[in-house]
Structure formats: structure tokens, C-alpha cells
Amino acid sequence: MRIRCEKDQLLSALQVVQKATATKTTLPILTGIYLSAEAGKLELQATDYEMGISIVIPVDVVESGKAVLSGKIFPDIIRKIPGKLIEISSSSNHSMINIAAEKAEFKVLSFPAEEFPTIKKFESTNQMVLKDDVLKEMIRKTVFACSTDESRPLFTGALLEMTDQELAMVATNTHRLAVKKLSLQIPGGTLKMIIPGKLLSEVAKVLNYEHPIDVCVYWLKNQVAFSFENIYIMSRIIEGQFPDYKKVIPHDFLAECSLAADVLYEAVERVSLLAKDGEYSIIKIRFNQSVIELSGNNPDAGSAMENLDAVFIGDPLEIAFNAKYLMDFLRVAGTNQIKFHLKSSLSPVMVEMSDDNSYTYILTPIRTN
Amino acid sequence: MARWILHVDMDAFYASVEQRDHPEYRGKPLIVGGVGRRGVVATASYEARKFGVHSAMPMETARRLCSQGIFIAGDHDKYAEVSAQIMAILADYSPLVEPLSLDEAFLDLSGMELIFASPIDIAREIKRRVREELQLTVSAGLAPNKFLAKMASDLQKPDGLVVVRHGGEQEFLAELPIEKLWGVGDVTAKSLRAKGFAKINQLALLEEAGLKPFFGQAAATVYKLVRGIDDRPVVPGRESKSIGAEETFPYDLTDADEMRTMLTVMANRVGARLRQEHFAAWTITLKLRYGNFQTLTRQRKLTRPTQADETIYRTALDLLTQHATLTNGIRLLGITVSHFESAERMETSLFDDREEKGRQISNVMDRLREKFGPAALLPGRMVAKPLSETKRERKDN
Numbered sequence: 001m002r003i004r005c006e007k008d009q010l011l012s013a014l015q016v017v018q019k020a021t022a023t024k025t026t027l028p029i030l031t032g033i034y035l036s037a038e039a040g041k042l043e044l045q046a047t048d049y050e051m052g053i054s055i056v057i058p059v060d061v062v063e064s065g066k067a068v069l070s071g072k073i074f075p076d077i078i079r080k081i082p083g084k085l086i087e088i089s090s091s092s093n094h095s096m097i098n099i100a101a102e103k104a105e106f107k108v109l110s111f112p113a114e115e116f117p118t119i120k121k122f123e124s125t126n127q128m129v130l131k132d133d134v135l136k137e138m139i140r141k142t143v144f145a146c147s148t149d150e151s152r153p154l155f156t157g158a159l160l161e162m163t164d165q166e167l168a169m170v171a172t173n174t175h176r177l178a179v180k181k182l183s184l185q186i187p188g189g190t191l192k193m194i195i196p197g198k199l200l201s202e203v204a205k206v207l208n209y210e211h212p213i214d215v216c217v218y219w220l221k222n223q224v225a226f227s228f229e230n231i232y233i234m235s236r237i238i239e240g241q242f243p244d245y246k247k248v249i250p251h252d253f254l255a256e257c258s259l260a261a262d263v264l265y266e267a268v269e270r271v272s273l274l275a276k277d278g279e280y281s282i283i284k285i286r287f288n289q290s291v292i293e294l295s296g297n298n299p300d301a302g303s304a305m306e307n308l309d310a311v312f313i314g315d316p317l318e319i320a321f322n323a324k325y326l327m328d329f330l331r332v333a334g335t336n337q338i339k340f341h342l343k344s345s346l347s348p349v350m351v352e353m354s355d356d357n358s359y360t361y362i363l364t365p366i367r368t369n
Numbered sequence: 370m371a372r373w374i375l376h377v378d379m380d381a382f383y384a385s386v387e388q389r390d391h392p393e394y395r396g397k398p399l400i401v402g403g404v405g406r407r408g409v410v411a412t413a414s415y416e417a418r419k420f421g422v423h424s425a426m427p428m429e430t431a432r433r434l435c436s437q438g439i440f441i442a443g444d445h446d447k448y449a450e451v452s453a454q455i456m457a458i459l460a461d462y463s464p465l466v467e468p469l470s471l472d473e474a475f476l477d478l479s480g481m482e483l484i485f486a487s488p489i490d491i492a493r494e495i496k497r498r499v500r501e502e503l504q505l506t507v508s509a510g511l512a513p514n515k516f517l518a519k520m521a522s523d524l525q526k527p528d529g530l531v532v533v534r535h536g537g538e539q540e541f542l543a544e545l546p547i548e549k550l551w552g553v554g555d556v557t558a559k560s561l562r563a564k565g566f567a568k569i570n571q572l573a574l575l576e577e578a579g580l581k582p583f584f585g586q587a588a589a590t591v592y593k594l595v596r597g598i599d600d601r602p603v604v605p606g607r608e609s610k611s612i613g614a615e616e617t618f619p620y621d622l623t624d625a626d627e628m629r630t631m632l633t634v635m636a637n638r639v640g641a642r643l644r645q646e647h648f649a650a651w652t653i654t655l656k657l658r659y660g661n662f663q664t665l666t667r668q669r670k671l672t673r674p675t676q677a678d679e680t681i682y683r684t685a686l687d688l689l690t691q692h693a694t695l696t697n698g699i700r701l702l703g704i705t706v707s708h709f710e711s712a713e714r715m716e717t718s719l720f721d722d723r724e725e726k727g728r729q730i731s732n733v734m735d736r737l738r739e740k741f742g743p744a745a746l747l748p749g750r751m752v753a754k755p756l757s758e759t760k761r762e763r764k765d766n
Contacts, residue, residue, distance in 0.1 A: 152672055174672070174718045248719040282714055322716060348719060364717040 001065025002089040003037045013044050013055045014075040019202050021071030022048035032068040034116045037061045045119055051199050051235040052119040065090055066113035067097050077106050121232055127218045132207045135215050138169040139204040141180045141359055144328045146197035147173035157194040157238040170245050176325045181358040194238040195224055203233055250348050253341040255314020257287050261333035267306045271296040272323040274304040281323035282366050288316045319345050320366040329361045371535055373478040373488040376510045376518035380527035382472035383443050384414035386451050389504050398438040400431050407617045458498050462491050465603045475515055477603035492530055516599035520549055538597030542570040552587050569595055614638045614765045615703025621660040622699045633750040635704045636682035640731055648709040649674035653681055655688040656703035667692045674710040677727025
């Protein structure tokens with residue numbers, strides 16, 4: 001193998017595939033990045049058997065070939081190497097790879113490339129096409145609500161649910177729930193799959209184009225793939241039955257409260273400074289006519305209180321929240337007006353954003369004695 | 370400011386309390402523990418220790434070694450009460466008291482000499498007060514850290530006081546056989562001795578990598594300890610760190626239904642104490658011992674802390690079915706809950722309100738039992754007991 005390529009282009013490709021390299025594995029080759037150069041193109045791949053990413057970039061291929069380089073050292077070298085042009089070439093026995101730019105030269109060991117489990121790309125008939133900004137927004141508004149607790153894998157993923165008229169992405173860690181819907185006419189019936197939250201976050205991160213693009217979503221019984229431009233990301237689907245989220249969306253509210261998300265965010269952030277107790281920070285909000293009162297209390301450090309103007313309709317009530325769950329939503333809401341729908345101190349609360357009526361966030365209160 | 374840690378350890382605690390309260394036991398070999406066929410020694414008086422009786426020994430062995438001994442079942446509530454009196458005395462000398470069990474605690478005395486006399490005087494004062502107010506003796510170790518203090522208190526039992534001065538750490542460790550080192554069991558001791566290591570300070574010749582073969586992951590800790598370094602703080606134990614119950618059965622259980630019943634009994638006992646202390650627990654541990662004494666503990670961290678008997682039971686049962694070979698005959702079962710969270714504030718859930726329901730049921734049961742007695746309301750499994758209560762060996766901690 002002998003290729004010449006631009007440093008910036010190679011580096012950004014490496015940063016994408018690096019996410020799929022294995023960190024904890026008994027199979028060392030999975031910690032590597034697979035390179036395959038042929039006919040003016042370099043394909044980079046990484047997989048940890050859960051997720052796989054492939055990206056193709058144009059390079060000058062002098063001699064085609066393959067290699068698998070350390071997923072840690074190789075990107076580090078490219079990041080630090082001087083100059084704009086890089087030459088990558090293999091030694092005669094292919095076990096050493098030479099990376100050179102300007103006056104710097106590195107020799108790194110290659111894993112045997114033929115042993116790399118290359119990604120089996122599929123492009124099934126089960127597919128839909130989404131605009132990048134639409135998909136990105138769905139992910140951004142829901143995936144933060146996923147659980148990170150691997151002992152219940154079901155909740156580490158987001159449900160993608162398709163019916164005749166709409167597409168919904170749903171994420172929950174059982175204490176809070178985010179639902180983002182999209183009116184969409186997709187022929188081909190219904191679909192329900194739980195996609196790992198980690199994969200969705202990566203997809204959203206990579207969807208960073210200045211021009212609008214189409215994202216193809218393919219799925220099989222136990223796999224899902226996102227294909228766009230020069231990138232192909234695939235993953236297994238999480239098995240199991242996602243709970244009936246529609247059932248837990250509350251209604252029959254007795255009170256509501258409106259205010260600006262960013263104003264509330266900053267106040268929650270301040271009061272949280274003194275709201276840490278045990279595993280999480282608890283913030284109490286007392287909803288009154290025209291003013292809401294935030295308070296936090298850490299027995300070992302002190303307490304904090306802040307009043308905010310708000311529009312409130314209903315009987316005054318106090319609810320304790322996990323500050324993180326509230327802030328996660330407020331961050332997504334940005335500078336929007338938001339509206340809390342409330343019932344009682346111990347009932348789940350629904351929050352909505354003024355500029356998006358197809359987005360719902362539910363959070364459960366903390367029961368305090 | 371020099372760091373001074375005091376470790377206090379009651380001498381033959383249960384036995385001493387009994388000898389204090391029963392003059393007829395004084396000067397005689399007294400063994401407190403499970404008196405059933407398969408009981409275990411909890412504490413042996415010093416008179417009994419001369420016969421080779423020690424704690425955790427099967428009662429049958431103790432009876433064989435010391436036929437003239439007095440064997441009693443002990444009164445856990447009484448010991449807890451005396452323990453509280455001891456802890457109250459300790460609290461007079463430092464705000465940082467960390468109880469390790471009913472009869473053992475660390476105190477951080479650093480800086481206390483500004484208020485009281487020297488740390489040594491405080492140690493003497495504590496010993497005097499325990500003797501005069503409670504008629505019990507205590508052994509104490511005073512040292513620059515927890516590790517050394519704990520070893521020091523053990524050196525001159527009973528009624529001892531050993532001081533390790535700042536700068537005297539190496540000298541102190543040079544006297545101690547490696548068996549005294551934390552984490553050294555029979556096997557490790559044997560392989561260390563085979564390599565010529567006899568005293569703890571000799572291990573300071575080894576680098577961390579050299580300790581790895583003997584101590585595995587603990588090598589980094591041991592590396593520090595053998596140099597007399599231990600910066601673990603004294604953590605005031607306002608609360609217990611775990612609550613557990615275990616039982617040794619009069620015969621080995623092979624019937625899955627009987628095991629479920631016993632787990633129900635223990636889950637209820639542990640759950641009641643958990644709620645009494647206003648805690649919720651993240652972790653459930655199952656302990657099980659087969660007829661051949663092979664012992665196994667398995668634990669699981671829950672997705673949310675629990676206060677419900679039902680959750681404790683279900684998790685323990687799950688661990689049992691997952692990890693145990695039921696046909697082997699089970700001699701002992703135990704459940705421990707740990708990793709506590711204050712139950713004053715609990716996250717509620719959108720989906721599995723099973724936990725919340727279970728908590729409410731348990732609370733109602735607690736209240737009914739409080740009013741009408743412990744047997745007022747029992748889970749179905751506990752109504753028809755397959756094993757008579759008297760034959761079982763209970764141990765709560």
C-alpha cells in the first residue's frame with residue numbers, strides 16, 4: 001500500500017471511525033482501524049461488534065493495499081504530524097506501516113489486515129429516507145433521556161416507531177421520558193425498533209453538513225444502518241419490548257406554568273450549586289401565582305433560593321425534581337418559552353416547548369418525606 | 370498538625386457483657402453463639418480461648434474442645450444497647466467516630482490535644498471511663514493512621530494500649546508477622562514465607578509489581594500499607610453501612626420451596642430494619658453455604674434503591690436461582706442490603722411502580738406489626754413454617 005492524502009481530511013475521517021473502536025475487548029484487532037486503499041479511495045473502518053463505522057475519502061492511491069493500525073496511536077500521530085500532506089506506505093512484508101510528512105516519519109505495527117472483521121454492509125428493502133436536520137433534531141431532543149445503566153439495556157436505547165402517519169423517537173430511563181414526533185407519510189407499514197443511544201449520538205454528531213443531505217435508514221431483523229454521503233454507520237438493534245410509553249403520558253392536568261427556558265435554566269443551575277445530596281441534586285419548585293420559587297438544600301453545605309416571574313394558573317403546589325432531568329430538557333429548549341403541566345406534588349409533570357408541539361417531555365417528581 | 374487515629378476494640382465483647390451481668394459466669398469458659406446443632410461461636414471468653422475456642426468456629430468443635438464450657442445463645446439487643454453506651458463515651462472525645470461494628474471503632478483525635486490532654490491521655494481516659502461506667506475492658510491502639518492503629522489495638526489484648534509514634538512506623542512493622550497484614554490469609558502467608566518474607570516491614574523491599582503476584586489488585590494498597598502509609602479518613606458512621614440476616618439450618622435444604630420461604634423470612638427481617646433506619650438500599654447480596662462449607666456470595670446493584678421486602682426477596686431469589694446448584698444441599702442462607710441512600714427522598718418511576726407498591730405494602734405491614742405484634746401480618750410463605758424457629762441459627766448484623 002502506498003497512498004498520499006490530505007492531513008485534515010484523514011484526521012476528520014479518523015475522528016469519526018475512532019468512535020467504533022473497541023476499548024474493552026479480548027480481541028486486540030478490534031482496537032484497530034482498518035484501512036483499505038484502492039482506485040483513488042481510502043476506506044476506513046472500525047467496529048467493536050456492537051457498532052461499526054465505515055468512511056470513504058478520496059486519496060491518491062499509488063499502490064493499493066490494506067492495513068489495520070492502532071485506533072489510539074494512529075489518530076494521535078495524524079493529529080500531531082506536521083504539514084498538510086501525508087504519505088502512508090507499507091513495508092515489503094506489510095507488518096510495518098510508514099507514515100511520513102515533511103521531515104517526520106513514523107513506523108507503526110499493523111495488525112494482519114485479513115483478520116479484521118470487515119463490516120458487512122447491507123442495503124435492505126426496509127428503508128426510509130430522512131433529511132439530516134430532521135433526524136438530528138429527533139435525536140437531539142430525545143436521546144439524552146436514555147439510561148446509561150447497562151444492567152437494563154432496553155432503556156439505553158431510543159425507540160424508533162413508525163406508523164402510517166407519523167414517526168416517533170422515544171427515550172426514557174424510567175424517571176423521565178422524551179417523545180419527538182414527526183408527521184410523515186412513509187409507505188410500507190409499521191416499524192418498532194430500539195436503537196442504541198450511543199449510536200444515535202454518534203450519528204447526530206457526524207451529521208454536521210453545511211448543505212442539506214439525505215440520510216438512508218436501513219434495517220433488518222436485528223440490525224440498523226445509517227448511510228449518508230461517504231459514511232455508513234451500523235449497529236445491532238436492542239432486543240426486547242419497549243414499554244407502552246403512551247400509557248404513562250399523563251393528562252387531566254390541574255395547573256400550568258409558563259416561562260422562558262433559558263431564564264429557568266440559569267436559575268436551576270445556580271440553585272443546584274447547593275442542592276447536591278447523595279446520588280443526585282434535588283431542586284424544589286414552589287409554583288405560585290405569578291412567581292415560582294426555586295430552592296435547594298445540602299445539609300453539609302448550605303441552601304439556596306431564587307424567585308422567578310412566571311405565568312401560573314391553578315392552585316399553588318410544590319414539586320421536587322432531579323435537577324439534572326430538568327436541566328437536560330431546558331438545554332434542548334434553548335431560549336424558547338416552555339410550559340409545565342402539573343397535577344400534584346407526586347404526579348409526573350409534562351413540559352412542552354412553545355415552538356414545537358410535537359415534542360413532549362415527562363419527568364417524575366422526587367418523593368420527599 | 371499531627372494525625373492521630375485511635376482504634377478501640379472491646380475485649381471478648383459479648384462474653385464480657387454476659388460475665389458482667391452474670392457473676393456465676395465469671396472466671397469460667399463462656400461461649401456465646403448459636404446453640405443449635407450447627408451454631409457458630411460468636412465470642413469466646415478469654416477463659417474459653419485457652420481451650421482453643423475462637424469465634425466463627427462451629428459450636429460442635431467448641432463443645433469438643435471445651436466440654437466444661439458454658440454455652441449460651443446471647444442477647445443481641447443487650448449488646449446493641451451496651452454498644453450505644455460505648456459509642457456515646459467515644460463521642461465525647463472526637464466528632465469523628467467511625468464504628469466498625471458493635472464493639473469496634475476508629476476515632477480521629479488529630480488536633481484534639483488542643484482541647485483535651487495529649488492523644489495518649491485521651492486513650493487512657495476512654496479506657497478508664499469504659500471500665501468505671503460500664504465495667505468492661507477495652508483494648509486501644511493509637512497511631513498515625515487507621516491501619517497501624519488497628520494492628521496496635523490487637524497487640525496487647527485484653528485491656529491493652531499500644532502507641533505507634535510518628536516516625537516509629539517501620540520499627541513497629543518490623544515486629545509484626547506477615548499474617549497480621551490486611552489481606553493475608555493462610556495461602557498468601559505460606560507463599561510469602563516460602564519466599565523468605567516473615568515480617569511486614571520486609572515487604573517494603575518489594576515494588577508494587579513485586580507485590581502483584583501475592584496480592585493481585587490489592588498490590589497498590591499493600592505497597593502503601595507495608596510502608597506504614599494509610600490515608601483513609603475516619604468517616605463518622607452516623608449510619609450502618611449494611612444490614613444483613615443469615616441463618617444456618619438444622620439440616621441442609623434441598624427443597625427450592627423451603628429456600629424461598631427462608632429468603633422471604635430474611636427479606637422481611639432485613640427490610641423492616643432498613644425502613645426503621647429510613648434507608649433505601651442499592652445493593653442486595655446473597656450469601657449461601659453448601660453442606661460441604663463451600664461458601665458463595667453474589668450481589669446485584671439495583672436500578673433504583675429499594676425499601677420493599679418484595680424487591681429484596683425477588684433479587685435474592687434471582688441470585689439464588691442464577692448462581693446456586695440447588696441439589697447440593699444448602700446449609701446457610703443470608704441476605705445483606707447495602708449502599709444506602711436516604712429514603713427521605715426517592716426518585717419516582719414512570720413504569721415499574723412495582724417498587725413503589727412494594728414499599729407501600731411493606732410500610733403498611735410495619736405499622737400493623739407495630740400495633741398488633743410481629744405475627745399480625747405475614748407473607749403467605751411465612752404462615753406455615755417448614756422449619757421450627759428454635760432449631761434455626763439466626764445471626765443479624
